[in-house]
Amino acid sequence: MENLTVTIVGVGLISGSFALALRDKGFAKHIIGVSRTEASGKKAVELGIVDEVLPLVDAIQKADFIYVAIPVDATIPIMETILDTITEKQFVADAGSTKHALCEALANHPMRHRFVATHPMWGTEYSGPEAAVRDAFKGRACVICEKEKSDVVIVDVIEDIYKTLGMNMIYMDAAAHDMHAAYISHISHITSFALANTVLEKEKEEHTIFDLAGGGFESTVRLAKSSPAMWAPIFMQNRENVLDVLNEHITQLRKFKACLEKENMEYLQELMVNANKINRILK
Amino acid sequence: MENLTVTIVGVGLISGSFALALRDKGFAKHIIGVSRTEASGKKAVELGIVDEVLPLVDAIQKADFIYVAIPVDATIPIMETILDTITEKQFVADAGSTKHALCEALANHPMRHRFVATHPMWGTEYSGPEAAVRDAFKGRACVICEKEKSDVVIVDVIEDIYKTLGMNMIYMDAAAHDMHAAYISHISHITSFALANTVLEKEKEEHTIFDLAGGGFESTVRLAKSSPAMWAPIFMQNRENVLDVLNEHITQLRKFKACLEKENMEYLQELMVNANKINRILK
Numbered sequence: 001m002e003n004l005t006v007t008i009v010g011v012g013l014i015s016g017s018f019a020l021a022l023r024d025k026g027f028a029k030h031i032i033g034v035s036r037t038e039a040s041g042k043k044a045v046e047l048g049i050v051d052e053v054l055p056l057v058d059a060i061q062k063a064d065f066i067y068v069a070i071p072v073d074a075t076i077p078i079m080e081t082i083l084d085t086i087t088e089k090q091f092v093a094d095a096g097s098t099k100h101a102l103c104e105a106l107a108n109h110p111m112r113h114r115f116v117a118t119h120p121m122w123g124t125e126y127s128g129p130e131a132a133v134r135d136a137f138k139g140r141a142c143v144i145c146e147k148e149k150s151d152v153v154i155v156d157v158i159e160d161i162y163k164t165l166g167m168n169m170i171y172m173d174a175a176a177h178d179m180h181a182a183y184i185s186h187i188s189h190i191t192s193f194a195l196a197n198t199v200l201e202k203e204k205e206e207h208t209i210f211d212l213a214g215g216g217f218e219s220t221v222r223l224a225k226s227s228p229a230m231w232a233p234i235f236m237q238n239r240e241n242v243l244d245v246l247n248e249h250i251t252q253l254r255k256f257k258a259c260l261e262k263e264n265m266e267y268l269q270e271l272m273v274n275a276n277k278i279n280r281i282l283k
Numbered sequence: 284m285e286n287l288t289v290t291i292v293g294v295g296l297i298s299g300s301f302a303l304a305l306r307d308k309g310f311a312k313h314i315i316g317v318s319r320t321e322a323s324g325k326k327a328v329e330l331g332i333v334d335e336v337l338p339l340v341d342a343i344q345k346a347d348f349i350y351v352a353i354p355v356d357a358t359i360p361i362m363e364t365i366l367d368t369i370t371e372k373q374f375v376a377d378a379g380s381t382k383h384a385l386c387e388a389l390a391n392h393p394m395r396h397r398f399v400a401t402h403p404m405w406g407t408e409y410s411g412p413e414a415a416v417r418d419a420f421k422g423r424a425c426v427i428c429e430k431e432k433s434d435v436v437i438v439d440v441i442e443d444i445y446k447t448l449g450m451n452m453i454y455m456d457a458a459a460h461d462m463h464a465a466y467i468s469h470i471s472h473i474t475s476f477a478l479a480n481t482v483l484e485k486e487k488e489e490h491t492i493f494d495l496a497g498g499g500f501e502s503t504v505r506l507a508k509s510s511p512a513m514w515a516p517i518f519m520q521n522r523e524n525v526l527d528v529l530n531e532h533i534t535q536l537r538k539f540k541a542c543l544e545k546e547n548m549e550y551l552q553e554l555m556v557n558a559n560k561i562n563r564i565l566k
Contacts, residue, residue: 121497141495170494183482184495188503191474194535196561197554199466202531211453212424212467214404218565219502220471225562228555232548239543246540248485250533252477257529260522265515271480272511278479279508282501 003029007063009056009078011035011044012230013123014095015069016132019049024134025164032059036070044129060085065157069095073233076105083111091154093118097181098237099145099174107149116158117145119177120167121185127227138166145174182241187249189223189231190242196224286312290346292339292361294318294327295513296406297378298352299415302332307417308447315342319353327412343368348440352378356516359388366394374437376401380464381520382428382457390432399441400428402460403450404468410510421449428457465524470532472506472514473525479507 006028008015015033022028033050035041041053060066060082068075068082075096082092083106093116096102106112122140124131142162147155159169172180199221235242252271259268289311291298298316305311316333318324324336343349343365351358351365358379365375366389376399379385389395405423407414425445430438442452455463482504518525535554542551 121495123497123499140497143495168494180491180495183485184500185497187478187481188499190536190539191478192503193555193558194532194539195470195474196558197535197538198470198528198532200557200560200564201535202466202528208463211451212404212426212463213565214406214423214468216406216471216506217467219505220475221561222502222565223499224558225565226555228552228559232552232555235539235543235551236546236548239546243540243543245481245485246536246543249477249481250536250540252480252484253473253529253533253536255480256473256477256518257526257533260518260526260529263519263522265519268518269511269515272476272509272515274483275476275479275507276511277483278504281483282496282505282508 002026004064005030005032005062007032007034007054007059007066008050009034009059009066009068009082010070011040011049011053011129012069013127013131014120015067016044016047016049016129017122017134017136018067018069018095018120020132020134021136021165022161025161027161027164032062034059040129047129047132049129049132056081057085060090064090066090066092067095068092071230071233072096072098072102072237076102079106079115080109083109083115086111086114088114090114091116091151091157093158095120097185097234098178099143100178101237103146103149103174112149113151114154116147116150116155117174118158118162119143119145119181120162120165122167125222125225127230136165137162140167141170142167143170143172143177145172145177147171178238179241182238182245186235186238186242187245189226190235190246191249192221192223193226193231196221285309287347288313288315288345290315290317290337290342290349291333292317292342292349292351292365293353294323294332294336294412295352296410296414297403298350299327299330299332299412300405300417300419301350301352301378301403303415303417304419304448305444308444310444310447315345317342323412330412330415332412332415339364340368343373347373349373349375350378351375354513354516355379355381355385355520359385362389362398363392366392366398369394369397371397373397374399374434374440376441378403380468380517381461382426383461384520386429386432386457395432396434397437399430399433399438400457401441401445402426402428402464403445403448405450408505408508410513419448420445423450424453425450426453426455426460428455428460430454461521462524465521465528469518469521469525470528472509473518473529474532475504475506476509476514478504 011033120142294316403425
């Protein structure tokens with residue numbers, strides 16, 4: 001499908017990068033932005049991410065395709081408004097990092113079939129329209145949940161878009177998605193936030209951190225720059241899975257602690273040899 | 284100083300990258316390797332990292348400059364042997380990630396003044412001679428400890444080498460180094476090893492990890508590929524500092540846990556806003 005009029009709700013990292021890609025790949029002829037703040041909307045126009053900024057109701061009405069990428073707690077009521085408003089000719093997708101609460105909230109909506117629940121698993125630690133980049137998404141996984149609840153024809157369009165962006169499609173139910181996302185993404189963000197707080201708490205001579213910080217530190221802590229407004233609702237919506245993984249992670253850290261306390265070199269090495277197995281999962 | 288005969292003890296990531304740089308920058312005319320295993324020694328010759336491999340005693344005798352980059356527990360006895368053997372015309376440095384135990388062990392050695400305690404803060408998660416790369420070290424910090432205990436003329440040579448490699452020199456006493464290294468490097472490795480074990484433990488469908496794993500996961504977990512033989516002795520030698528930071532880190536993770544358990548959104552956001560401050564420390 002080409003030459004769509006597309007509305008992006010939210011003009012940040014994900015929606016902005018998505019809009020740039022839609023235009024580059026010829027899917028969109030006109031892109032409308034909906035922004036919570038005037039400043040971000042203005043910036044998105046300036047950066048050529050959207051052609052115009054409109055209030056939500058007008059932006060919905062004008063669009064063939066509406067793409068929602070805002071904090072996951074705000075997504076639910078906005079998505080209900082959108083589905084209340086659209087016609088059978090329009091369709092909608094979201095990009096949220098949690099899927100279960102949203103899918104459940106929309107399950108019985110008469111327009112559920114015009115909605116596709118998606119999670120393109122790409123991102124950086126930056127946020128806002130300035131964070132939007134060209135050639136995002138490439139080579140990453142994109143999850144579609146409850147595919148069977150969406151009209152085949154709009155799933156085809158959405159898949160076509162994501163595949164053209166270079167993504168690999170994966171299908172899951174919403175509960176499975178949220179569990180896997182906790183392991184693969186949410187816990188990484190929590191450890192990174194907590195590690196930043198650890199170092200900020202313990203290290204008073206910040207100048208020295210700056211001087212010494214090498215690639216390893218930067219790599220484990222960079223996610224701590226991520227947006228609290230975006231991530232706090234994700235952790236909270238997925239709290240049971242996140243708590244489950246977080247408890248396991250604390251247990252694993254306690255094993256390292258016990259090795260050091262008891263000077264148990266053998267067990268320490270064993271823990272690390274086991275961790276090396278991650279090698280065959282990453283490349 | 285140019286055209287040195289250099290012996291590297293250990294033919295791995297750090298020593299190998301250092302040897303390649305010494306040759307590229309014209310410091311070394313002949314490089315001898317000392318290797319624990321025949322296979323690594325052979326590989327180092329094949330890769331052009333060293334010109335020949337010799338037993339330790341011969342390799343010490345032939346060298347102007349001896350550079351030791353092996354696990355930190357093995358470093359202490361080997362360094363004692365080296366200082367027992369060298370003449371006043373030779374000099375030695377190490378590249379270990381801990382400095383206090385080594386400096387203490389060598390404190391009263393009559394040849395202490397021919398030794399420079401250094402820690403070039405660069406590395407990757409890979410190990411062995413195949414992991415050695417050209418243009419390593421650039422832009423990173425290099426710590427020299429107890430500079431005043433080493434002859435000025437050999438400190439000058441070592442500094443000249445590291446600076447030519449693009450490193451920024453920092454001076455500290457050994458205890459301060461180990462404390463800072465725990466914050467800036469060692470804890471990152473522990474969290475990464477523990478995160479790998481967490482995911483390996485909890486996630487049975489490994490195929491799905493592989494499919495979904497995005498950049499964030501990879502970045503927080505990549506250090507878990509690091510060598511246990513290299514890192515276990517570092518954690519153990521620096522156990523008091525590492526335990527101190529690890530306890531703080533577990534405390535910080537528990538704060539996230541409490542927020543989720545009590546659904547305290549406000550405090551959760553507060554923790555994350557605080558973590559964002561890491562932004563001004565990194566760039």
